Amino acid sequence: MKHSKTKILLVSISVVFVVVMLIVPLISVLINSLAEGWDFYVKALTTPYVLSALRLTLIATVIAVAVNTVFGLCAAWAISKFDFRGKHLLTTLIDIPFSVSPVIAGLAFIMTFGRMGWIGQWIEVLNDYLGTDIQIVFAVPGVILATIFVTFPFVFREVIPVLHTQGRDEEEAAALMGAKGRTIFFRITLPQIKWALLYGIVLCTARALGEFGAVSAMSKLRGETFTLPLEIDALYQSGSTDAITAAFAVSSLLVLLAVGVLLLRVFFEAKLHKPS
Amino acid sequence: MYVEMKHIEKNYGSFHASRDVSFGVDKGKLVALLGPSGSGKTTILRMLAGLENPNSGDIVIDGKRVNDIPAAKRGIGFVFQNYALFRYMTVFDNVAFGLTIQGMKKADIRERVLEMIDLVGLSGMEGRYPNQLSGGQRQRVAFARALAPHPQVLLLDEPFAAIDAKVRQELRNWLKETIHRVGITSIFVTHDQDEAVEVADEIIITNHGRIEQVGTPLDIYSKPKTPFVAEFIGTPVVIENCSVLTGFADIDGPKRAIIRPEFLKIYKQGTMKRYASAAEDGIVEAVVFRGSRLDVTLRVKDCLIHGEYAFDAPPLSVGEAVKVLIYRLHVLDGDKTYLRENSAMMGSDVFYI
Structure with missing residues (x-):
């Protein structure tokens, strides 16, 4: 047949x-x-460089996910519940990180927040005035900003179709009975979008953990502003057999994190598509 | 008048949704807003509820102008078209929601909720979620939820649209009876004239944002005031020149008219005993079985008209020549309409029932 x-x-x-x-x-x-044994594996994972990179990766991921969850919720709520000019434009703009190469995003941040950049100049002025030394580019804040940039459509993208299909009826009904915005959000809207929101957060986390391009452009100092993907690259580029094995060891760490995220994703996806 | 709209105008951009809408509803009445889709009936309901604001005009409930009172403070119970039940709450929590918001005491809430659930006949289902209920049960929950906070007025948007035909009939009777028992002033929107005629005490007919006629179902049916109402109600057929028909030759002015199936009777050849001179010759063009009756399409003097025929009478076949007696028709005269009897029947001394 x-x-x-x-x-x-x-x-x-x-x-x-x-x-x-x-x-x-x-x-x-x-x-x-594991090519050089378990001891080597453990040692490779506990060098100061790797620990610093792991720490920064987790910090950047947590902050990016938190920021993008709040932002994604606000934007999705605004776009699905209100009518305003430029609504379609805003929806399209939010997708930019999906279509722009992360390296370009990194370079754009350098041009914006660097010493000569538009916003960077003002930060210099602020530093002079306050006697502080806030650095964005080639520093931790830059790494975090880059991570936020590449991951910001995820929560928005997952939540908006759910908000659209559920319509405004239930919220309108609640408002008619006198419920205020906070009550409506926590008792009506949040239960509706819960699984989509968690799914968006998982996708956002996976992307944040693995981001290389944009972070690479914003990061110069190994052991200080390197995330795990940058550390892996640095180890691998150094060329010695030991270093390459160490690169694989660190990679396995990321792979394990990714598998964990994947399992969460399967779980949330099942919840999300469960007929209700 | 308990609920009143006075000279309401409403625009959505360039779309004129309400044009000089004025009407009143007496306390305790069950009123239908009836019209084709896009005629502005839902807009009227949403403005009453406070979900939309009119551009001008007054909305009055119980003697108070409520234009500037927010939706939640108007004392409105609203049943949405798809019920808009809170899908992540049980039946109990759905009905309790409005009372919780009002800050009522827990024990009082419980009492009121159980009373409402009992009223709608869903006792024992308090713990179910909306997706575990049938369409009819969901509507009952929506109804209970709307009534729980003691609203002054109940508004229902297409309350039967989402329910299948068989249950709909039963629910209509139930809703009518329950609303009258509770005694709450209620207004519902529908595009289904059978529903409006059957359920409502009074019907408000809307068209293109205007109100065409307000009256009891009988008034609307037997005395349509405008050509739109005459054409909208029943299953009418429009005749361009009615003066060609026997008994209607002496009509002055406009000749456009409406014939409803109940305005005529079909006789097999040779069975007509009375008024033979007032009858027309017709040819049967089509016969459709409708269960309790036959719908017959007839060609009379080059006009196609519809009639009804008893299903147990001697059968008709397509192409058969028959006698058609047209008792009366609605003449459409500009923006007015009037009823015209068959003048050839007038001469006879026998009164027809």
Whole structure:
């Protein structure tokens, strides 16, 4: 039967592709990371550079996810519940991080927040006036800003279709009975978007953990402003066999984090699409 | 008048949704806002509720002008078209919501909620979620939720639209009876004339943002004031020149007229005993079985008109020549309409029932 031949062909292509492109490389990361034994693995993960990178990665991720959750909720709420000029433009603009290369985003931040940049100049003025030394570019705030930039559409994108399909009726009904904004949000809206919101947060987290390009442009100091992906790159580029094995070890850490996030994602996705 | 709208105008951008809308509803009455979609009936309901604001005009409830009173303070119970039940709350919490917002005591809330759930016949289902209920049950919950905080006026937006035909009939009777039992002034929106005629004490007919006629179902049915109402109510057929028909040749002025199925009777050849001179010759063009009756399309003097025929009478076949007696029709005269009887029947001394 032609039908079943097509089916076998399509399924085989998909499976082979996934195995070659995803499974084999990921397994190779895990195996290579243990190439020089468990002790080496543990040592590779506990160097000051790696610990610093892990710390910064987690800080940047937590802050980016928190900021983008609040921002995504505000934007999605505004766009689905109110009518205003420029609504479509705003929706399109929020998608920019999806279409712009992260490296370009990093460079744009340098031009904006660097010493010569538009906002950077004002920060210099502020520093002179207050006697402080706030740095954005090539410092931790820059890394965090870059992470926020590349991850900011996720929560918005996940929440908005749910808000759209649920309509305004329930909120209107609650408002008619005298409920105020806060009550409406926590008792009506939040339960509706809960799973979509958590799913958006998971996607946002996964992306924040792995971001390389934009952060790379904003970061120069290994051990201070390097995140895990940058640290892996630095280890790998150094070229010695030990360093490459160490790069794999650190990579395995990210892979494990990613697998954890993936499991959460599967869980939330199932909740999200459960008919209610 | 308990609820009143006076000279209401409402625009959405360039769309004129309400044009000089004025009407009044007496206390305790159940009133239908009836009109085709886009005729402005839902806008009227939403303005009464305070979900929309009119551009000009006054809205009065119980003698108070409420234009500047926010929706939540108007004492309105609102049943949404899709009920808008809170899907993450149980039936109990749905009905309790308005009372909780008002800061009522817990024990009082419980008492009132159980009373309402009992009123709508859903006792024992307090713990269910909306998705565990049938369409009819959801509507009952929406009704209970709207009534719980003791509103002055109950507004219902297309209350039967989301329910399948079989349950709808039962719910109509139930809603009518329950509203009268509670005694609350109620206004509902519908595009279904059968629903309006059956349920409402009074009907307000809207068209293009205007009010065409206000009256009891009988008034609207038997004495339409405007051509729109005459054409909208019942299942009418418009005839361009009615003076070609026997008994209507002496009509002066406009000749456009409306014939409803109940304005005529179909006789098989040779069965007509009375008024034979007032009847028309017709040809059966189509016969559709409607369960309790047959809908017959007839060609009479080049006009296609519709009539009804008893399903247990001697059968009609397509192409058959029949006699058609047209008792009366609505003549459409500019923005007015009047009823005209068959003058050929007048001469006879036998009164037709």
